[in-house]
Amino acid sequence: MQDDFSGAIDGAKDARDLLELATAEDSVGDLLRRGLDWLTRVVRFDLATVFLLKEGRLVAVAARGSLANAKVRQHSLPLSEFPSLRQALETRRAKAFTEEDHAHGDGDPFDGVLDLPPGHSCMVVPLCAGDRCYGVLSLDRAECETYPQPVVDLVEVYGQMLATAIQSAEQRATFERLHRQDHEHAKLLEAQLGGDSEGILETSKSPVMRDLARRARQVAETDTPVLITGETGTGKERLARAIHRWSARADQPFVTLNCAAIPAGLLESELFGHVKGAFTGATKDRAGRFQMAHGGTLLLDEVGELPFDLQAKLLRALQEKTFEPVGSDKTVRADVRILAATHVDLQQAIAQKRFREDLYYRLSVFPLRLPPLRERREDLPQLCAFLLEEQANRTGRRGMRVTPEGLVRLEAYEWPGNLRELANALERATILTRGTELGPESFDVPTRGAAVVAALPEEPAPAAGGPKRGPVLTLAAVQREHIMRVLTLTRGRVYGANGAAALLGLKPSTLQSRMKKLGIARLEQFVVDEA
Known part of the structure; x- marks a missing residue:
C-alpha cells in the first residue's frame, strides 16, 4: 500500500x-x-x-x-x-x-x-x-x-x-465539422453572389481578354501584389475574385474594402482594427480587414481614393506584414495577399501629390488592365448569358435570353458604364418583359447612329414631290443600309483614319464581323483597302 x-x-x-x-x-x-x-x-x-x-x-x-x-x-x-x-x-x-x-x-x-x-x-x-x-x-x-x-x-x-x-x-471536433460546413456554405454563397468570374474571363472571344486571363492565372500562383486598373464597371472585383480562386489561398478568406465608400476618419480602423476605448464609440475590440483576411486575400478596391496620410501606414503593413490596431501599441502580424483596384490614373495622382509613389510601386508589381466593354463587343453574347444566369439565382427568372436582334441593339451602344451598366440594362429588361426573349424593344439604350451621321458628308435632299417617308425597317436592315452607305462614302476603305470603321466608331475587325453577320461581308461593289 x-x-x-x-x-x-x-x-x-x-x-x-x-x-x-x-x-x-x-x-x-x-x-x-x-x-x-x-x-x-x-x-x-x-x-x-x-x-x-x-x-x-x-x-x-x-x-x-x-x-x-x-x-x-x-x-x-x-x-x-x-x-x-x-x-x-x-x-x-x-x-x-x-x-x-x-x-x-x-x-x-x-x-x-x-x-x-x-x-x-x-x-x-x-x-x-x-x-x-x-x-x-x-x-x-x-x-x-x-x-x-x-x-x-x-x-x-x-x-x-x-x-x-x-x-x-x-x-x-464538432466545432471543426461546423466550421467546415460553414466554410463550404460560404464558398457556395460567394460563388452564387460573386458570379462565375473565371468563366467570363476564360470563354472570352476577345484576344485581349484571353491574354489577360492567361497572365492572371500565372500571377495567381504567387503572392505577388496585383494592381487592377480599368474604367468603372469593367469587372475589376470579378478579376480579383478569379485570381483568389486560382491561387493556393482559395480555401482562405477573400476580404474586400472599398476605400471610397468609408469616411476617411474610419478607414484606419477598418483596415487595421481598434481596441476598446480607442475613440468615442469603440466599446469593444474589433478586428480590421487585415486580420479578417489572415491567410487569404485582401482586395483594396478604389485604392486611389485612400487618404494620403493613411498611405504610409498601409505601405508599412505591406512591407513588414505587421501593423498596430488603432489605440494599441501591440504589433499584430497578418499573412495577407494584396490585390488593389482603381479607375483613377495613379500616375497623374502621383504628379498631383495625392498618391505616394513608393506605395504605387509596391502595389503595381504586376499590373493588369481590364479593357472597357466597347473594346470587346464580341463578348456581348456570352456576357449576356452569364449575367442573366447570375440574375436568375437572385430573381428566379430562368430561361431568359437575348435574341440576335436584341444583341444588335446592344452592340450599337457605347456602354460607358461597362459590365455594371449592361447588368442593369438586362435586369431592367427582364423585369419589363413578360416572356423569356429579350428583343431590341426590351432595351432602352441609345445607339451610336446620330454621332456617326454627324461625321458624314451631307447627302442631297430628296427630289421635290418624292415620298416623305418610306416603310419602317427592322433594326438589322437599318444597320445594314447605314454600313453600306458609309462604305460607299469611303470608297470601300475599312481601315485608316478616314476608313469606315473609324467613322462608325468600331474596330476594323468588329466592323468586318458585323458586315458578315448582316450579309454584306462580300462587297463586290467595294474595294476593301487594308493599307
Whole structure:
C-alpha cells in the first residue's frame, strides 16, 4: 500500500502534465492513449481500461498494462448487468472494490476475459464532466489488496480531468465539422453572389481578354501584389475574385474594402482594427480587414481614393506584414495577399501629390488592365448569358435570353458604364418583359447612329414631290443600309483614319464581323483597302 501511496504523491507533482492533458488538442482516441500513459505516473496497475458509454453498453476503447490484450480491447459490458458500475456513474464517485465486493457484488467485469484471482485490486473511476458521463476508467492489479483511499481520491480527480479533456475534444471536433460546413456554405454563397468570374474571363472571344486571363492565372500562383486598373464597371472585383480562386489561398478568406465608400476618419480602423476605448464609440475590440483576411486575400478596391496620410501606414503593413490596431501599441502580424483596384490614373495622382509613389510601386508589381466593354463587343453574347444566369439565382427568372436582334441593339451602344451598366440594362429588361426573349424593344439604350451621321458628308435632299417617308425597317436592315452607305462614302476603305470603321466608331475587325453577320461581308461593289 505504501508503494501505491508514494506513486500517488509522485503523480501529484505532475499536476502541470494533467492540466496539459485537460487542454490538449488531440482527437479522443489519441487523448485516451496519452491519458493512460500518464496514468502510470499516478498509480500502479497491471491493466487500465477506458470504457465509453454507447447505447447502454460500456465499450472498451483503450487499454494499457501488462494484462492488456486483444480480448480486453474488444470487451464490452451491458450496464444493466453491473449495478456497481451504474452506481459509480450516478454518484460520480470512484470506488475501490474489496474481496467482499467481488464475492457478493455483481461480479468481475473481466470474467471470461482475464483470469484474475478473487479479491484482486480493482478500482472504478467515473469519467464525468458537466452534465454528461462519458464512461468509466477501471484499474486492476493481480495482487490481492485494496487500493488505499488517498489513491482512490487522487485518481478520481484524474478521471474528472480526463473526462473534461474528452468533452473538449468532442466539442472541438464538432466545432471543426461546423466550421467546415460553414466554410463550404460560404464558398457556395460567394460563388452564387460573386458570379462565375473565371468563366467570363476564360470563354472570352476577345484576344485581349484571353491574354489577360492567361497572365492572371500565372500571377495567381504567387503572392505577388496585383494592381487592377480599368474604367468603372469593367469587372475589376470579378478579376480579383478569379485570381483568389486560382491561387493556393482559395480555401482562405477573400476580404474586400472599398476605400471610397468609408469616411476617411474610419478607414484606419477598418483596415487595421481598434481596441476598446480607442475613440468615442469603440466599446469593444474589433478586428480590421487585415486580420479578417489572415491567410487569404485582401482586395483594396478604389485604392486611389485612400487618404494620403493613411498611405504610409498601409505601405508599412505591406512591407513588414505587421501593423498596430488603432489605440494599441501591440504589433499584430497578418499573412495577407494584396490585390488593389482603381479607375483613377495613379500616375497623374502621383504628379498631383495625392498618391505616394513608393506605395504605387509596391502595389503595381504586376499590373493588369481590364479593357472597357466597347473594346470587346464580341463578348456581348456570352456576357449576356452569364449575367442573366447570375440574375436568375437572385430573381428566379430562368430561361431568359437575348435574341440576335436584341444583341444588335446592344452592340450599337457605347456602354460607358461597362459590365455594371449592361447588368442593369438586362435586369431592367427582364423585369419589363413578360416572356423569356429579350428583343431590341426590351432595351432602352441609345445607339451610336446620330454621332456617326454627324461625321458624314451631307447627302442631297430628296427630289421635290418624292415620298416623305418610306416603310419602317427592322433594326438589322437599318444597320445594314447605314454600313453600306458609309462604305460607299469611303470608297470601300475599312481601315485608316478616314476608313469606315473609324467613322462608325468600331474596330476594323468588329466592323468586318458585323458586315458578315448582316450579309454584306462580300462587297463586290467595294474595294476593301487594308493599307
